[in-house]
Amino acid sequence: MSFPWAQEYKPKHPLMQWFDERLPLPRLVYNSVGAGYPTPRNLNYFWNFGSLAGLALVIQIVTGVVLAMHYYSTVDGAFNSVEHIMRNVNSGWLIRYAHMNGASFFFIVVYIHMFRGLYFGSYKAPREMIWLLGVVIFLLMMATGFLGYVLPWGQMSFWAAQVITGFFSAIPLVGEPLRQWLLGGFAPDQATLSRFFSLHYLLPFVIAGVIILHIWALHIPGSSNPTGVPVKKEEDTVPFHPYYTAKDGFGVGVFLIAFVIMTFFAPNFMGHPDNYIPANPLSTPAHIVPEWYYWPFYAILRAFTVDFGIPFTGIVIIPAKLMGVLAMFGSILLFFFLPWLDTSPVRSGHYRPLFKKFFWFGLIPSVIILSICGVMEATTTWLILAQISGAYYFAHFLIILPLISRIEKPLPLPGSITEAVTGKPLKEAAA
């Protein structure tokens, strides 16, 4: 893998040499994030978000492990144990607020990371596997986020568990038994809380494992870049260290500033007040909403209000509820097929005039509108908006993207990364 001009690891210290000969771990690090990894020289700030997502996972694991030391996963003790952490554990409020806001920041950076992939065509050959693993990570994150939200056993925790596991009951025949099997009972209770805690502790390490595969797959073709033009010569690249370690360091600073502002000065801004009410199975909140990072998908779920059947006969083939659930999962699962839906050979959206229009004026507004619809009460106006933007969302990925890949005339691409940066063509040395 990598490029022939990649620098080779030469241990300076005899101890490192001794170590490297027996276990080439220093070599692995050097070739992954050190000077041994040639990286395109023209990466913009969007390329900072991969390392930031890694940092966010580390923050979540470190704070989470400490929280687990003080948390009780019992239906009677969970809520009060969180308040015990907030009030009596030394700096417990900091650990808990960092974990709570860290989850949101993890999703913020991952959404920007995904946006980068979508706009700059990072999912295209030869990087399909990186993208597929990324979708797996995203699904695992959504599961982990949901499981974690249930743990404080507040009103929204309980009713989120009720609603989300309720999705499975829409599946014909096996739905209801499946739901009971997932919950360990007829409704969320002690069995549910215990298993959710266990899985919430497990999944982040699964995510870490898939991230290793994600980065491994990345190092086969190397990083993409904003022009989408592949690396041709050494001039097109710089060693990852010190160039991108320095740039990532700056990105980390900006990320942490934003994180600290929210965690210390508006820690509950991204939460829901109802989760400070202990879970009460007998009192349904007036308005159940998931965490903000699920809003677009929740809007898609609720937008399906009509059964699919044979008109005028009353025969229902797919009930609206099941269709909503299928569409909600489908809206994420379609990412698995994206590399084969968008067949344009040009990666970067910069050079794709038609793609760019649909991306900025279609996809982005529809996702934003869906997000807002997901948090609003399902009144006629919001339902209409969700249905229009939901229809566009599916059409964009499944119909429009394959079509524009065929008819679009891409703009001329720069001859090389160096040419795009310096304006001078790359010198064609005699091969």
Next chain:
Amino acid sequence: MIRFFAGLIGLFFSGMLLLALFDTVYLGITEPAEETAEHKFYEYPKDVSFAHDGPFGTYDRAQLQRGLKVYEAVCAACHSLNLVAFRNFEDLGYSEEQVKAIASNWLPTGGEVPSINPDTGEPSTRPALPTDTIPSPYANDVAARAANNNALPPDLSLITKARKNGTAYVYSLLSGYTDQEGYKNDAGEELLKEFPDAAAGAGLYFNPYFKNLNIAMAPPLSEGVVTFDDGSPATVDAMSKDVAAFLAWTAEPKMEVRKKTGWAALVFLLIFTILAYMSYRTIWANQKH
């Protein structure tokens, strides 16, 4: 093949959504949502400011002490404060001795907390200690409901975080009781003329700051119900504000150290980020990108 099936699935989902769209529009026209009394007459919490607002805000200790006094004399007759211990009152500026005195003279329970008689094992009480949490006025939820017309007075420890804009909400609710007869909203519509069914039933009291307009809690505050040691006026408005500030503290007792730590972290990170930016620029100085 993938693209063919994807197109079919896309057509199906988008088509069903457009069908649902027609249905929604049709229903919206034929069966428009009826406006409810809550919808038209609910009032959002009043604009009110506290010493602890903003990134530099700290609690006003004198106000919290007044709020505690109101809570002890009025609220604690029905509402528990499970997550707060007497010892926490040292944060309000009381000395250890004063906290002991507060615990042993705790008004709603006569300074006693539930216990077990060490000789007989029978339920009994013992004098409250600073380590005890504030005793609930009722033995259990059933007793609480029985004494309150079947309404359960919620625990107040987290109330300002469990409601949107909670501190202002508590203040508005406590100071917002008004006559329902002839009540008009800002648009000049009269509640009982528009919605005669919204009239408060037996045991309910009208309050436009409460979600469904009629609350089971009787107006708890009246002028002069407590006498403040610092001579502050005991108007309903002032007491509502003091109690709201006190409950902001019970919900977020670590707020001051949180903001202080936040500023330290920010200053550190600002320097770190500037240095990181400078090293980034230095390293890239000779590299056009």
